[in-house]
Amino acid sequence: MSDPLFLSIDALGAAYRSGALSPVAVTQQCLDRIRACDKALNAFITVLDKRALERARTAEAELRAGKDRGPLHGVPVGIKDLVEMEGVPTTFSSRAGSPKQGKADATVIRNLEAAGAIVIGKTNLLEYAYGAVHPDFGQTNNPWNPKLTSGGSSGGSAAGVTTGMCYAALGTDTGGSIRIPASYCGCVGLKPTYGLVPLDGVQALSWSLDHVGPLARSCADAAIFLAGLTGRPHRVTAPKLAGMRLGVMQHAGAESWLQPEVVTRFDEAVKILEKAGAKIETVAIPDLALASDAVLAMIGPEASIVHQDLIAREPEKFGEVTRMQIESGFAIPGTAYVRAQLLQQELKRRFAALFDRIDAVLSPAVPWVAPAEDPPLNDDSGPGEMLYSGLYNLTGLPALVLPMGIAGQGLPAGLQIVTPWGEDDLALSIGSVVEAAIGPLRPDVAALVAP
């Protein structure tokens, strides 16, 4: 058998049920992979060795006894370290209000564990998911080149999934924090429809824009993990692409950001869908360029309200960039916040009209491949990084990112597929067509092993 840590979740489940593999042995291998590679990556903050092995033994006993919880039964998964778990510390990758001992499980944890998933650990993130690294925690390095970033803010989840430390992981996305790391690391990331995945027990950043979703190595695995998060069925089906109408979204000013090889990989991905029968056309929506401004005008004051007590009580415990972002959010005018909300509603109406004649919208995920560090929100490249992602936090539309190939410097780039509200499975199904044509991308894990 090839590396079992890179099996699909379905194949892993089949191996469990045939007796070829066991949850205890696989969980132990994941823990060994974390120990071997995490010095290079810094993907995990807390590794739950004992708890995970106990849960794996329970899963193994249940499966042997014929109590089958479904496709996630016995599958090791990672959780971004801003989700509450009973008896487990949450750090938020911050010294402010951290570590916080969990008193109860978030609904997503209850759902995942009821489905049999084994939480192997809590993954690294940008401080409070707010765009900057806390120096005490450090960035998650990129599995394709550890001198670069995995992206933020769910970089630990993306790097963990990409290197076989776990089979899927939970991320959160307020301006692109699932999709940007998925693009930089070469895995699948889905920001689901707004409200699809419960947010209780998940640290808020900006309640109008926050989403929880899966990072995984395939669209099918992401669908299984999404079902685990929601407790409702989600699946990839073979989409009937013949006659499907796909729109390539035009973004004013994107040329100044886009790397040529990202454009090449994107054009190739679009051709794959066209060859499969889809009708491709160019689409545009007025005022789209304002979406990133609206995201900033909403995140700023909402994050400041979320953190108002902590920033007053222990400001010096935040990293300097996060602290400045929280402080400056108190100065954003109410009129700007309301204008952002008006734009949000108007863009929703315009996308609804577009989706009357288009089945899905395509774009690159990020204009470039992984940089050395995550760009701060306040310099020119911050808005560029979320050029393609932030507008879908604003509109709440489901947005999937999956690898579309290697786009320079040996680094992956991501394709984004956006579908109407509630049609998350359609995005995953369309993505599976590109995925089948391109094949999996896998970094050299052996090169990451500490000597």
Next chain:
Amino acid sequence: MAKSTDGLDAAGLRRVVRLGGLDLPEERAAALLPLYSALMSSCDRLRKVESDWAGKPPPARETKQ
């Protein structure tokens, strides 16, 4: 004396932040001026948003998900 792009100095920005609900020392407000200027640029661009977008119903497709 350093000022933001909309002409606020540290004392002025400190007053604006205090109106928002946070007390800051003036030297912290001074350090915030560049970030505040960048955020105000975003806020200024949002002036293009039209007031007659208000009050329209949300799209049916969003609400029936």
